[in-house]
Amino acid sequence: MHVKNRAAYLPVNHFVNKPFAMAKHDRPWKCAKRSVIFSSTANSPYNNESFSEKINKVRVSLVQACIANINKVDTMMNGYSGSSDEEAASDSPKTVVHTVWNQSIPINQMSLPKLTRLRQLLSLRHIQDSTFAKYNVRATANGDGLIFPRYTDRVERVGVRQLKPSGLKIFRLTENRNQPGIIEETIPDSSTYVGFFGYHLVKSVDVETVLLFNEADALSVHQAAGKVALAVHDQYGPFQNQLLSLLTELIHVIIWPPPEKYNRGKLLAKSLTSTNCHLISPASCKNMRAADALALPGKGRQLITGVIKACERVEEKSLSTFDKLKELTKEYYYGYGSVSGICKWSRFxxxxxxxxxxxxxxxxxxxxxxxxxxxxxxxxxxxxxxxxxxxxxxxxxxxxxxxxxxxxxxxxxxxxxxxxxxxxxxxxxxxxxxxxxxxxxxxxxxxxxxxxxxxxxxxxxxxxxxxxxxxxxxxxxxxxxxxxxxxxxxxxxxxxxxxxxxxxxxxxxxxxxxxxxxxxxxxxxxxxxxxxxxxxxxxxxxxxxxxxxxxxxxxxxxxxxxxxxxxxxxxxxxxxxxxxxxxxxxxxxxxxxxxxxxxGDRALPEGTWRLCILPLVLVAVISIVVNQLYVPLPDRFAEREKMQVIETVARVLYMYPGKWLELFSTKWQLCWTRLVLNSLAWLCSYAYRSTEPQNVHIHTIMLDDVAARVYIPDKVDTDAAIVYIHGGGFVLLNVDSYDLITRHLAKLTNMITVSIEYRLAPEHKFPAAIDDCERAIVYFLRHAHKLYSINSDKVVLVGDSAGGNLAAVVTQRLLLIYPVVQFVDFMTPSYQMAYRLYGRTALPDPESIVRWMLVYLGLDVEHVPKVLRSDHVDPIRQLQLLQAVQHDQLPPEFLDPSYYKKPPPKLNNTESSEAMHQVQSYLLDWQVSPLLQQDMSDLPKALVLTCEFDPLRDEGYFYVHRLRQAGVNASWIHYNTGFHAMLNIHNEVPLGRQAIQDVATFIRHNLS
Structure with a gap:
């Protein structure tokens, strides 16, 4: 059956080593026309409006939006989100500040007589135009005053060229020509904290920052000494906490108050005793402001520089430092009578x-x-x-x-x-x-x-x-x-x-x-x-x-x-x-x-030595057990100390008992491994739900007789959705095991997320899992998405590990996280590194990957050693198949000679049994090895996430390389300290949370 309109799938790799690609359907039900991620809903079969009507409505909406928001376009260009229509219409202080600032003009457009008069009255005669421009000093709209902006953030921190001020200080000329004067105006009023004049120039590398109480003084210090100078608005009463918190971020603060406000500057300095704070006294500055010092002919710059160097450190009498307490501390240990006393006892x-x-x-x-x-x-x-x-x-x-x-x-x-x-x-x-x-x-x-x-x-x-x-x-x-x-x-x-x-x-x-x-x-x-x-x-x-x-x-x-x-x-x-x-x-x-x-001698009570035998025996037994259990992880492993404990516990719980049960039956080994892994995953999910606020609702639905779990966040702000196919080697894990990941992904993206419960092997052999995923996705795109108001053109298919393989098979528009994409070469550098560095651990290793792959295909697990040696690839097919997994395509850092040795070419077929022929029959099947897909040219842009300590690392890179060769816009993120399945325990591994965040960001960016 054909589907007239397909969903646009975004490929992203599961936790860390799976390609993240979007591709065209390669199934019989694929559509004839290509669909774009941001495709118009006019092409949707569920839309009754014509395309032309929709375009007209969009045009009218755009014109209305432009007219209503014409005054906030500049704000949006500068990195700030515009306010609503109601806010724009109100006379809030923020709106007034932005309105006055947007209507201001450069000072060079003022009339020269007014500008000269303002310079004289404000002590700005010696301030250069470049200094004004640096501090963003502008003129009022009618050209009768100067505007000094104040900021609460830095250009370095925000990353934009121009910041919008949070407050303004305006000096206007009075209209009385006989007695010209200045009218000072502050927006908002002085009781509101609006930051500093010049704070936008502060950088994290600035060693010294000069703090003044006047804008003219700040401009003079910056022009004369080249230091960052800030002007703080002085008000009565204690200083505001927001002001003090910003000043504590500065490395070295020098306060230069006017002589008449020296006590005020002293109060501010005492409030900043936690920082390296210095104060300039009236005697040091010769009772002059910085603007007056700059006006001195010939020596203004030298005087300002000398005054700054002569600043005095402000110290609280009740506070001390280690430098001051050295002699007192030394006296405690080595002084007369400090510890040993002035004498000793002779009789006692x-x-x-x-x-x-x-x-x-x-x-x-x-x-x-x-x-x-x-x-x-x-x-x-x-x-x-x-x-x-x-x-x-x-x-x-x-x-x-x-x-x-x-x-x-x-x-x-x-x-x-x-x-x-x-x-x-x-x-x-x-x-x-x-x-x-x-x-x-x-x-x-x-x-x-x-x-x-x-x-x-x-x-x-x-x-x-x-x-x-x-x-x-x-x-x-x-x-x-x-x-x-x-x-x-x-x-x-x-x-x-x-x-x-x-x-x-x-x-x-x-x-x-x-x-x-x-x-x-x-x-x-x-x-x-x-x-x-x-x-x-x-x-x-x-x-x-x-x-x-x-x-x-x-x-x-x-x-x-x-x-x-x-x-x-x-x-x-x-x-x-x-x-x-x-x-x-x-x-x-x-x-x-x-x-x-x-x-007397501290003799042990009678019989105490017998009680010591048991602890000694326990210590010896524990030492032997720890020595046998300790398998060191690589030095660059993420959260190495914590993972050392987690890996050991996992190995004791399921790996060692599983190997013992394998002696009796592979079925018993599989049951035990499923029980332990699913129980551990449930405990992690339960711990997460009990500590974090849960803003996600869960429903269980049937998609064409395939069970699925739907995660609905409280704040759904998009009509896009995520379909998640879990991993677990095709045989181990289920939807409950991935509850922690899908729940967290739904919260990060604010999207409805659907997790498919496909049938597992060996009870249901290949291709049962593929059939379940295909039926569930087709049904969801046709019918189920209507229940949740989802746009069928904005559905992302996500798969990790084995789920990545299923996602690649079900559709070439996929989101993959360290997927299994080839069944040809198990001697790649990442596989060899897994053998060498953590082959004895409970982490996914080549042997377990091949074992569960054979169980998935319904083959005998006795062939694991032969497949690992590549005995399932005959010399005739080897050259053809290995074209997709050429080791020379990998980055040089992946070919570390300390663990990688290039395998020699295969000369003859060492195994020709009927069982091995069954293995070889799957080699060219793209449903087993999606990496062998011949035509990838129509795939949308993709994101591939890989991690260093993962046997599937190289497969993810090979997939990126194939996509780029086919002309697909493919991005690649590699985590140098990451490992396979780190997303399953992202509560304990911050790097796992970062990887989920990267996936969520990519999805939101492409479906916004």
Whole structure:
């Protein structure tokens, strides 16, 4: 059956390596006359109007459009879309600006007396005409004023020669001849942001940009110094956010305000502290504007250049840079007492490994339960530091001073004076020795009523004669502030004040406090316990170092008083590791009242080594599996790291199980591969639909007993449509698998898209798929397009991979994406590269392509190795067939010698079995190898997309070459890092989204 009028099909290649061509039907139903993409609907059999009537209507419409839009033609030529009739009729600010600007005249058409008077009044006497022209300064329509345009965009960014201004500033001469003056007018008003005067000249390579508050000053700076100068419109109040956002894009801004507006310029400079901003002060410019400086005879240019060089950097006092903080940062690491402290512990050397040293400006808390020896340890802790000439002040809020000094003397001498021992030295000697230490005692009589400010007063009195570096508080909870605290906020203030005191006085504060939580007794969850836990939390928050003495009883009998003490380090702000277990043992000598810290071995609990065996075994197994699974992808592969993971997962899910199932039956292998691939495709589509707004409606229809899915966007703005034939090697994928691509293509083009569900092999062998596609397309062109108001002359046929082959077979007017177009040569450079670089991966490789092709043709897959060796091509036919796939036609970069080796000519036929004769019978069938089509001269212009890492890359280029030889206007886009099927996962591969965008752009361009 013949079709009187054909649809014009646009060829475009599927994801990345299929020719994109439009051609004449080579089927029995092709029409006698050629159809053009933009063909008139007068030739359509569905149009009842005559051709002459339609032409008359078009002529009348064109005349009416020209009359109604005569004032916006210039705007459209400059890259701006014209407004509607209603907008043109309104007095909107944009319309007024464009009207005044379009009616303006060049300044050389003004009367000379008026122009001279304006130059004098506006300080423009020394401005050259070329400078005016560069800044697009024009005259009003009646020649009584000058117009200074303002812009919000750049010529470099928009790419047009002339930009339309977004605002105008007009200076007109008054009509009073006795006292001539200037009337200033701003369109729109000053409250509306309209950009800068001269902003259209800004380029991304401009290093310095001068910002001024007057148009005359901007013209003077540009003429004298050759720098881009902008004039900003000054208004009261803060600067507009749009203005500041444009200025932050500039590399280096120099602000030159008039002397009377210096404070205004200073405010603008502070608003631009994020950029490299400089300000010119009145002293630097000698209280002159730029226009006044240019008027100085003989030295105006030199003066302006010198003033710009003398600009001062604007810096915010509260902001700093790395350059300023270098010495401070260096002091933190290498300064005196920064990290290692001003001294180390000698008696408790174990603390040096964790606290690193005794540092000034820190707060250290030593806590523990009741009667755990925390104050005795605190005394020896402070004595150890004082013995290294660190001035120490004891604040005895609870502990009697006499008892404290007695304990210190015993700890210092390490002798027990109360025992009779003839060998021990006298008390007087040791007391005289300890009195030489720089240690001072402050006694406060009223326990619980001592304020923190009282301690500060004592420190201030000692500071006049003695420098105090270590303050020891025997009980922090004895402060009056602690007694009066009502909640956790008040407790937090106490610790924060102590830490602030240490930082401001450059000293170290050490205090002890009762932490009932750390006692080894079982406590009830009462109010007192909860309050104590809150105290512990505040102490941990503000303190720099927290040392906790924990007690462990040696017997279960509660009457047994023997116990062990352990020191735990719960926090160290600048130190090393924390110790949260019984790791540092405290051995107490009752005779000398001294402590010895013993660091024990961190032995693993009994039986822990058995638990380590399982993780080690798992690590070994995982390492072996990863080593076997890792197959490196090429370095230039798009999204290589991400694709490395995706490819490995795909290989584990369907490739390895498929090879194992192949041992039993090819049918089982095919079922598993279909299940996995379709499931993965459905998951990708579901993820896309759940994250992206879906503005597409889906219908399922029957086209002459062939199922099809129709995608209808919400905003359909054209009567064109897309018919999509999915890929999948003729045997694997279906319409559901391509839902992600067709849905995205419909949204990008705003076109109705139809996806055909043709029958798959091996259940339905060749040419069942071709017959289904042919019947569905013919039915759609005859009847179904009316349901969706589609112009049958604007239908695009799209096919990818195997779908590209079907599209090329069904019609020579096609859109192809890396299609299979030949079954002759599997030794092309792209096939050889696939063998070498990613033959072991889950990506489409020559073996899988040939396998599914044989299944599609209904042939035995045992012939795959023979076909790959080209044993199916006899020497007689080889020279004839290989004319279409000559390797020398490929670009030089495709013939990389690192993986390509030119195959030798075939001398004899190595296989003459009946099965191979069946393979050879398909060689010259254009329905299998569309590349062998003899006549391609009538094909419309085509777009071919190919990608580097695709076995079908060379076939796409061969198709382009054949089209160009036949005189077809064929375009070619090659993605150097792309790979086959990257459009199926375009959510993860940006290059795949770009390829779909290129296809959509081509379609819209040719069907608009």
């Amino acid at each position: 050397s174990a603390l040096n490994n964790y606290l690193k040293g005794f540092r000034l400006g820190e707060l250290t808390l030593i806590g523990g339960g009741s009667a755990c020896g925390k104050k005795t340890f605190l005394a020896e802790y402070a004595l150890d530091i004082c013995c290294q000439n660190v001035p120490t002040l004891w604040c005895c809020l609870e502990l009697p001073v006499g008892r404290l000094t007695a304990t210190l003397v015993e700890q210092f001498s390490k002798d027990a004076f109360f025992e009779e021992n003839t060998n021990q030295r006298s008390f007087d000697y040791w007391y005289e020795e300890i009195s030489r230490l720089p240690m001072y005692f402050a006694k406060f009589d009223k326990v619980g009523f001592t304020k923190l400010k009282d301690i500060v007063e004592v420190i201030d009195r000692l500071a006049a004669s003695k420098e105090v570096q270590h303050i020891v508080i025997d009980d922090v909870t004895a402060l009056q502030e602690w007694t009066l605290a009502k909640n956790g906020y008040d407790l937090n203030l106490i610790f924060s004040d102590l830490r602030r005191l240490a930082q401001n006085r450059n000293c170290h504060i050490t205090g002890s406090m009762l932490l009932s939580k750390f006692q080894n007794s079982k406590e009830n969850n009462n109010a007192d316990t909860l309050q104590q836990n809150a105290v512990n939390m505040q102490a941990m928050k503000e303190a720099d170092n927290v040392l906790v003495i924990c007690t462990k009883k040696l017997a279960q009998d509660i009457t047994d008083v023997e116990h062990e003490n352990f020191l735990q380090i719960w926090k160290t702000r600048r130190g090393g590791d924390l110790v949260l277990s019984n790791y540092i043992e405290m051995n107490f000598n009752r005779m000398t009242k001294c402590y010895t810290l013993t660091v």
